[in-house]
Amino acid sequence: MPGAKSRRHLYIRFGSYLLGLMLFYVPASLFVRAFYGVQGQHLVGNLCDSLNLRMGVGGLLKIETWQKVFAADPRSLGIFAVIAVAFLFGPLFCGWVCAAGSLSEGLSRLVPDRFKIDIAGRVNAAAIRYGFLSGFMILPFIGLSAGCAFCNFRILNFMSLGITGGFVPALTSTYIVVIALWLVLGGMFMKGGRGWCNFLCPVGAIQNLFHGLGARLGFTYKLKYAPEKCRTCLNCVKVCPMRAAAPAAEGRWRTANGAGVLFNRHTCITCNDCVAACPHGALSYGVGKAAVPAPAPSPQPAGAALGAAAGRSEV
Amino acid sequence: MRVRSKRLAAAVLLFVLGLSAPVAGGYYSKNVSPLEGNKGALEFPANPKKKVQPAVIDVAKFGRLKRALQPWTFRIYASVKNKTKEPRRVGVVLEDCPLPVRWHVTDYTWDETVRAIREPLPPGKGFGVYLFADVPEEMRRRPVICDGRLQALDAETGAVLAALPLRIVNSAAGAGAGGGSGSRGTERGARPADVPDGAMHSPPVNSH
Numbered sequence: 001m002p003g004a005k006s007r008r009h010l011y012i013r014f015g016s017y018l019l020g021l022m023l024f025y026v027p028a029s030l031f032v033r034a035f036y037g038v039q040g041q042h043l044v045g046n047l048c049d050s051l052n053l054r055m056g057v058g059g060l061l062k063i064e065t066w067q068k069v070f071a072a073d074p075r076s077l078g079i080f081a082v083i084a085v086a087f088l089f090g091p092l093f094c095g096w097v098c099a100a101g102s103l104s105e106g107l108s109r110l111v112p113d114r115f116k117i118d119i120a121g122r123v124n125a126a127a128i129r130y131g132f133l134s135g136f137m138i139l140p141f142i143g144l145s146a147g148c149a150f151c152n153f154r155i156l157n158f159m160s161l162g163i164t165g166g167f168v169p170a171l172t173s174t175y176i177v178v179i180a181l182w183l184v185l186g187g188m189f190m191k192g193g194r195g196w197c198n199f200l201c202p203v204g205a206i207q208n209l210f211h212g213l214g215a216r217l218g219f220t221y222k223l224k225y226a227p228e229k230c231r232t233c234l235n236c237v238k239v240c241p242m243r244a245a246a247p248a249a250e251g252r253w254r255t256a257n258g259a260g261v262l263f264n265r266h267t268c269i270t271c272n273d274c275v276a277a278c279p280h281g282a283l284s285y286g287v288g289k290a291a292v293p294a295p296a297p298s299p300q301p302a303g304a305a306l307g308a309a310a311g312r313s314e315v
Numbered sequence: 316m317r318v319r320s321k322r323l324a325a326a327v328l329l330f331v332l333g334l335s336a337p338v339a340g341g342y343y344s345k346n347v348s349p350l351e352g353n354k355g356a357l358e359f360p361a362n363p364k365k366k367v368q369p370a371v372i373d374v375a376k377f378g379r380l381k382r383a384l385q386p387w388t389f390r391i392y393a394s395v396k397n398k399t400k401e402p403r404r405v406g407v408v409l410e411d412c413p414l415p416v417r418w419h420v421t422d423y424t425w426d427e428t429v430r431a432i433r434e435p436l437p438p439g440k441g442f443g444v445y446l447f448a449d450v451p452e453e454m455r456r457r458p459v460i461c462d463g464r465l466q467a468l469d470a471e472t473g474a475v476l477a478a479l480p481l482r483i484v485n486s487a488a489g490a491g492a493g494g495g496s497g498s499r500g501t502e503r504g505a506r507p508a509d510v511p512d513g514a515m516h517s518p519p520v521n522s523h
Contacts, residue, residue: 026419033423041440042424042432049421127326131333144341149348167417170390170447172351173378174344200336 006239009276013095017102024050024153025099025160035074046157047100048148051078055147057202061137079206086207087214089221090270090285094197094204100152101197101204101269104183105241108193118191120198120243126208126266129198133205149174152182152196192241198267208266215265215290223268223275225261225291229282232258236274236283244268256280265290347378354392357407357444357467359476360399369480374450374460375487387450393479395467396441404470406431407444411463412481414454419445431470450483458488 023031024047035050036043048054056079059065068076082093094101108116119125139145148154155178158169171179186195197204215222232255237245244267253260263274275283353370361367372389397403408430409416418425422442424433436442444465454460461483467476 039440040437041442042422042434043442044423045421045443124322124326124329127329128333131330132336133333134330135334135337139337139341142338142341144338144345146337146340146344149344150337150340161419165417165419167447168385168388169417170352170388171381171385172390173347173380174340176380176384177340177343199333202337 006273006276009273013271013273014102014106016096017099020097020102021099021160023097025157027160027164039074047153048151050075051082052076053079053082053203054151054153056080057133057206058136058140058145058147060206062140079203082203083206083210087210087220090211090215090223090268091204091207092270094201094207095269095271098197098204100156100182101194101201103156104187104196105193107183107187108190108241111188113191116189116191118243119195120267121191121246125198125243126264129201129205129267130209132200133202133209136202150178150200152178152201155179155182192243194241194243194269197269198242204269208268211268211270212266218289219287221270221285221287222265222290223263223270223272224284224286224288225263226282226284227253227255227260227291229280230255230258230260231280231282232260233279234261235277235279236261239273239277241271241273242267242269245274347381350376351378351381352390352392354394355465355479355481356394356396357465357477357479358394358396358398358441359403359467361477367479369482370465371482371484374455374483374485387455389448389450389483391446391448391465391481393444393446393465394441395436395444395477397436397438400438402435402437403476404432404435405476406468406470408466408468409446409463409481410466412461412483414448414450414461414483416449417447419447421445429470431468448483455485456488457485459484 022028026044026046029044029046029049032043032045032050043049052075056065056076060079065076069080085092136146149172155171155175158171158175162169181200182196186197186199187193192198211222214220230253232247234247237247244264246262246264248260248262250259252262270285272285275285350373353372355368355370370391370393372391374386374389377386377389393407395405395407397405406429407420418427418430420432420442421444422432422434422436425431425442426433432442446465450460459482461481463481465479465481467478468474469476
């Protein structure tokens with residue numbers, strides 16, 4: 001029964017995020033403790049204190065970053081580890097570990113759909129997020145930084161600190177902007193609750209960039225679509241938190257029933273919610289070809305146009 | 316063909332929009348962030364040639380959003396670093412700054428009751444101290460809310476290892492008090508007149 005399968009999947013994913021929270025945020029911050037423990041220190045901290053993700057992305061075009069990598073500075077390796085995982089297995093960090101992304105997604109589930117906007121489902125989200133990534137990476141060269149001042153990982157750490165300590169942490173104006181965009185506008189009032197992830201997270205964007213490349217290779221893991229099994233029930237479209245799935249137009253796929261679905265691997269976080277929601281087994285996660293192309297006899301692939309209009313490509 | 320051109324134009328426009336967002340954010344942060352929180356270093360042994368810059372916060376210069384939502388709370392961060400060649404058990408205290416402060420110390424051996432770490436800090440290593448402070452109602456109209464210092468101490472001997480001057484001012488409350496240059500409210504280290512003796516040291520609260 002797909003409902004039960006979906007629910008079970010959601011529980012597992014929730015558990016995974018909870019583990020992410022315990023690994024990378026105070027008070028537990030187990031990963032940070034272990035990370036510094038092997039270096040003889042007794043530190044707790046947040047995600048960026050160990051993996052240095054946002055600043056890591058911001059520094060990818062700088063020579064100093066690469067010098068640190070060659071000097072095997074442990075903190076500089078975090079972003080490369082996340083990118084390597086994304087290349088081989090998809091953006092699993094976003095889909096299974098990032099508690100910050102899951103928080104906004106969870107908040108979105110509390111608000112009825114009629115109060116939510118659906119920007120990612122209507123515009124080319126990939127263009128915006130890659131634009132944001134490019135801007136983020138050139139900031140150091142124009143003497144600016146948006147790494148820590150707009151860091152939702154850090155804010156989540158302070159929130160966790162405040163909740164466990166029973167106080168309201170001091171915020172800055174930039175943090176207030178982040179909370180408004182991440183949890184309110186991009187979370188509670190956006191379909192899927194991943195507005196921040198979709199448009200304003202450089203860590204997610206760089207993972208999808210490499211996932212987009214990796215998914216073209218046969219030996220990497222990716223979301224796979226079997227059009228001949230698809231009945232165009234659109235359950236996958238409804239459950240996708242990133243709005244990466246969209247109905248295809250007639251003629252794109254030769255499906256069992258209906259026009260099929262297009263997936264955008266530049267926004268897909270391989271959370272596999274769609275796989276769990278598919279009652280017909282048309283979706284899976286694994287190695288091999290992303291989709292078995294079965295082009296319809298129609299000469300004009302109108303569905304491709306629809307998918308491309310929203311930055312989608314067939315998986 | 317026309318549809319494809321439109322799509323391409325839209326994608327370019329959205330890309331530029333996305334690109335401009337972090338640039339705008341970077342400028343905003345550059346203007347606002349230094350006014351709303353401060354950070355400093357408590358490194359020992361102190362370099363005698365290097366003058367320690369005080370950490371100054373002017374609550375009247377907070378950004379609009381902060382003034383609207385959290386005008387009387389702020390955060391200060393100090394990094395403590397052992398630059399000697401021997402491990403030291405380090406304590407950190409806030410002196411002459413009678414504000415309610417929540418401490419978060421990133422060394423998990425921190426003991427809030429004695430305000431010191433339980434395990435010695437190895438040479439070359441450090442930890443961070445976050446102070447989340449509230450300005451009480453009765454202190455908000457003072458030109459100088461606090462003129463104290465954050466000190467790193469040797470937890471065994473009590474000797475001061477390093478100090479970071481800390482000034483919290485409200486330039487809107489009185490002329491000549493803002494910006495951190497020259498205090499007319501209280502001299503550094505002096506106790507503000509209407510603060511009871513018992514409040515001179517920030518009370519121990521939570522640590523995490």
